[in-house]
Amino acid sequence: MTALLEVEDLTVRFYTEEGVVTAVDGLSYRVEAGETFGVVGESGAGKSVAALSLLGLIDDPGRVERGEVRFKGEDLLSIDEFALRSVRGDEIGVVFQDARAALNPVYTVGEQIAETIEHHLGYEPAAAKARAIRLLDRVGIADPEARYAAYPHELSGGMCQRATIAMALSCEPDLIVADEPTTALDVTVEARILELLAELADEFDVAVQLVSHDLGVIAGTCDRAMVMYAGRAVETAPIEELYYDPKHPYTAGLMSAIPRIGDDRDRLETVPGTMPDLIEVPSGCRFHPRCPFAEEACARTDPALVDPETGEAATFDDDRAAACLEYTEGLSGGLDYSVEVDGERGRKRGGPDAEAGRDAGREGDPDA
Numbered sequence: 006m007t008a009l010l011e012v013e014d015l016t017v018r019f020y021t022e023e024g025v026v027t028a029v030d031g032l033s034y035r036v037e038a039g040e041t042f043g044v045v046g047e048s049g050a051g052k053s054v055a056a057l058s059l060l061g062l063i064d065d066p067g068r069v070e071r072g073e074v075r076f077k078g079e080d081l082l083s084i085d086e087f088a089l090r091s092v093r094g095d096e097i098g099v100v101f102q103d104a105r106a107a108l109n110p111v112y113t114v115g116e117q118i119a120e121t122i123e124h125h126l127g128y129e130p131a132a133a134k135a136r137a138i139r140l141l142d143r144v145g146i147a148d149p150e151a152r153y154a155a156y157p158h159e160l161s162g163g164m165c166q167r168a169t170i171a172m173a174l175s176c177e178p179d180l181i182v183a184d185e186p187t188t189a190l191d192v193t194v195e196a197r198i199l200e201l202l203a204e205l206a207d208e209f210d211v212a213v214q215l216v217s218h219d220l221g222v223i224a225g226t227c228d229r230a231m232v233m234y235a236g237r238a239v240e241t242a243p244i245e246e247l248y249y250d251p252k253h254p255y256t257a258g259l260m261s262a263i264p265r266i267g268d269d270r271d272r273l274e275t276v277p278g279t280m281p282d283l284i285e286v287p288s289g290c291r292f293h294p295r296c297p298f299a300e301e302a303c304a305r306t307d308p309a310l311v312d313p314e315t316g317e318a319a320t321f322d323d324d325r326a327a328a329c330l331e332y333t334e335g336l337s338g339g340l341d342y343s344v345e346v347d348g349e350r351g352r353k354r355g356g357p358d359a360e361a362g363r364d365a366g367r368e369g370d371p372d373a
């Protein structure tokens with residue numbers, strides 16, 4: 006069975022003055038129709054570059070060097086710009102981190118949504134406007150007739166993100182690519198926007214590729230996820246398995262950075278060390294310099310993505326895969342971590358001390 010989206014061996018490089026950055030290196034994954042697929046990893050893992058590649062948005066000095074991005078069986082990397090633009094508007098919707106910047110400041114939000122509907126679905130202006138108002142209503146914008154005429158600067162960050170979600174949905178796409186859609190928002194607003202996205206994905210039967218550096222966000226929203234490190238996938242799993250039984254030490258490290266209920270640490274723990282420079286990656290396993298379980302072999306051998314049960318090379322269709330020598334050669338000390346999950350899955354920081362109110366004070370704003 007062909008999945009809705011199949012990315013195979015995608016490799017993207019940036020030719021910079023400092024050197025050649027291999028931002029995405031032989032990445033393969035699939036997104037099934039209707040599912041919410043998470044892509045998680047720290048800053049610099051290659052998540053955004055992978056997402057932008059789907060949309061044909063890699064610009065100079067970047068180049069897609071290799072691979073295929075099959076959407077409904079058609080390789081988007083081999084079609085011309087015009088055809089790609091039509092797929093991007095009609096069948097793939099996009100939600101970016103900075104909603105306000107994604108909206109055009111000189112048009113009202115309603116006009117922008119209606120324009121998309123007219124252009125991509127061939128609606129008459131009055132019908133497009135009516136549909137835009139219904140969508141604004143559906144994404145939780147109060148008084149949608151009045152808000153239709155609001156300019157982006159008149160709306161809060163949360164409302165702008167709701168408007169871009171309405172725009173992404175306006176053509177009834179099969180896939181929405183959402184790149185860190187809530188990082189710019191307050192945590193309380195973030196939770197509501199994520200809930201909305203999940204609800205709409207279900208209602209509109211649209212698949213979502215959700216990119217986030219926050220495993221808590223991914224765990225609370227997605228069906229399946231892929232963990233990226235230094236341009237590669239290091240683990241892929243259904244979300245419950247990833248969350249309760251991570252197979253890669255990097256995933257386990259990301260887990261410890263998820264805040265839990267009753268957690269009174271001032272600062273969140275993160276995985277010690279930093280993402281390597283993608284001009285010259287570490288030998289062997291790219292994660293080995295930061296891995297508490299690394300052994301000599303890890304600096305020599307680049308681990309393949311395998312089925313952790315059998316150690317056999319992961320196939321494109323496998324739900325569960327991890328890239329650690331433990332699952333092929335076996336590490337003499339093993340992977341000695343345990344994951345304690347005492348809070349609700351994907352529970353976000355919040356509660357009485359949660360930062361509040363950057364978006365407060367706008368009348369009728371669900372995110373205030």
Ligand SMILES: Nc1ncnc2c1ncn2[C@@H]1O[C@H](COP(=O)(O)OP(=O)(O)OP(=O)(O)O)[C@@H](O)[C@H]1O
Pocket residue numbers: 019021026027028046047048049050051052053054055065066067218283
């Ligand atoms: N336009 C560019 N020119 C040069 N290098 C780039 C460019 N865009 C991305 N890169 C490099 O590609 C690598 C992957 O970046 P990418 O933005 O995909 O990471 P990410 O996982 O999405 O992190 P973030 O959350 O910070 O965006 C990084 O090393 C980055 O420096």
